[in-house]
Amino acid sequence: MKPNTDNYTPYYNRSRIYKLSCNTCKLAYVDQTSRGLKLSFQEQIRYIRKNNHPSAYAQHILHNRHEYGPIDHLLTILKPLKDPTMLTPYEQYFIQTVHQEGQHIPE
Numbered sequence: 001m002k003p004n005t006d007n008y009t010p011y012y013n014r015s016r017i018y019k020l021s022c023n024t025c026k027l028a029y030v031d032q033t034s035r036g037l038k039l040s041f042q043e044q045i046r047y048i049r050k051n052n053h054p055s056a057y058a059q060h061i062l063h064n065r066h067e068y069g070p071i072d073h074l075l076t077i078l079k080p081l082k083d084p085t086m087l088t089p090y091e092q093y094f095i096q097t098v099h100q101e102g103q104h105i106p107e
Contacts, residue, residue: 015032015033015034015035015036015080015081015082015084015087016032016033016037016077016078016079016080016081017030017031017032017077017078017079017081017087017090017091017094018030018031018032018033018037018040018075018076018077018078019075019076019078019094019098020041020044020057020074020075021074021075021076022057022060022061022064022066022067022068022074022105023066023067023068023069023073023074024064024066024067025064025066026103027060027103027104027105028098028103028104028105029055029056029057029060029104029105030078030091030094030095030098030104031055031057031091032087032088032090032091034084034087037071037075037077038071041071041074041075044057044058044068045068048061048062048068056105056106056107057105060105078090078094079094
């Protein structure tokens with residue numbers, strides 16, 4: 001019997017739909033990653049630190065001079081996924097949900 005390797009994958013290194021929140025105003029950015037959450041989060045922080053804003057989250061932080069913080073304070077996992085083909089439909093669903101709550105960072 002083959003062991004289930006998913007149980008051994010570090011928590012922040014799994015494919016997921018996630019939400020990044022602004023530490024100042026609590027608006028949120030929803031995204032997906034199949035590379036792992038920690039890597040995606042580090043990429044967002046790098047954009048902010050280098051004053052590069054290809055993402056709506058980095059733009060929001062930089063243009064509004066808002067605060068960001070550590071991964072465990074800002075990142076919320078919305079949906080863990082084993083099937084990467086479902087990333088886009090679930091991402092669209094959660095973007096719509098956050099938008100309807102009035103908490104979405106505009107792109």
